Amino acid sequence: MRGLLRGTLYCALWYGSIVAGFLFIACPLLPLLLFSPPKFRKCGDLLFSCWELYPTALLKIFGVKICVSGDHISPNESAILVMNHRTRVDWNFLWAAMYQACMPDIACHRLKFILKDPIRHIPGPGWIMQMNGFLYITRRWEEDKGRLLRTLDYLVSLRRRTQLLIFPEGTDLTKTSKEKSDKYALQHQLPQYTYTLHPKTTGFSYLVQHLQKANYFDAVYDLTIAYPDYVPQSEIDLIRGQLPHEVHFYIKRIPSSDIPTHELMLRKWLEDRWSKKEEILKNFYEKKSFPTEIWPTARMLPLQAAFSFWSILTGTTILLLIVSPIFQLWALVHAIFFIGLSLFTTGFNQIEMGWYWRWKTYPFSAKYS
8 A cells, every 4th residue: 555655646746747837838838839939849848858857856756766877968969869668667767867868968958759659649748748849650651751751850950959769679578579579580580589679670770861861960879778676567567656776777879970871781780789788688687787887876956956846836736726717727728729639630749840841931930030
C-alpha cells in the first residue's frame, strides 16, 4: 500500500505539472503562432526545457539516482540521438540524463522525440508534445516519409539546432519483441541479441541523409540505457511505486564526418552500432557499470527552483479547476479543441508547419520574425 501511495503521488505530480503547463502557459501562447511561428517555436521550446527540470527533480526526491557517463551533449548541435528501448518508461528517466549531459553548456537543449502516432492522443502529455514539435509516425513508410520531410524542412528553415531522438528498435524489450527479433536474426543470418533488439534502419538512414543534404547535421549521439537493479517495464510499475534505485546512461558522440552518406552504408553503420551496444550492455550487467567514469551530480539550484514553481502551478491549477467557472471553461474549450485536432487532423505540429510556410510568404512576416 505504501508503494502504491508513493507511486500514485509521483505520477500525479508528474501528470499534474503537464496539465498545469498546458493550461497556464502553452495555451496562452497559441495566438503568437498566428503572428510569428518562429517566436512561437522558441517560446514553446523554452517552456518544455523549463518543464523538463521538474521530472528531473521528482526523480531525485523519490530516490532515483541518474548516473551519466561518456560524452557530453551540445545543445547547439543539429544531431540525431539513437537509444536502445529497454522499457516503455525509458523516456521518464531521459529528462534527467539530458539535464546532466548538457550541463557544461548553459543553453537549453531542444530534444524532439520520434514517437508512435497513438501517443499524440493522450490528453495532456500528447497535446503538449504536439505543441512542442514532437514527430509522430504511423509505421506506414510513405506517410511517415512525408511527415519526416515536412518536419525536417521546417526545422532547417527555422535554423533551429534540434536534437532528434529515435528508438531504432521500434519497441521496448519484452519476451514477445525479443522472439520477433530473434526470428528476424535467424532469417537474415544475424546474431541473436540478449540485451537489445535488432534495429530498424529505414527511418534513421532517411533522417541522416536529409540533414546531410541540407548541410544541417553535426553529429549522432548513441545513448545506452541500463538498469542495474530493478527494471520498471511499464507505466503501471511507476504507479505502483516500483521505481529503480539507479538508472545508468552511457553516451557516445560520433561526429558527422565519421557518418557515411550512402543509404546502404548508413543501414550497416547503425547495425554495427547496435552490435557494439549489445556488447557494452553485456559488460554492464556483468560489472554493473559502464566503462567510463560517472559524472558529478548536476547543479541542484535549478532543480529546486523548478520543483517549487511547477508544484505551485499544479496546486493552483487544481484549485482553479474546482472553484473557478471561467478557468473550467478555459480548460474545456482547449480540451475540446485538441481532441478535435487529434480526431480530425494529423496533429497540431503538422498544422503549425503548414501555417509557417503560408505565413512566410506574407509581406508582413518579416516584421514579426
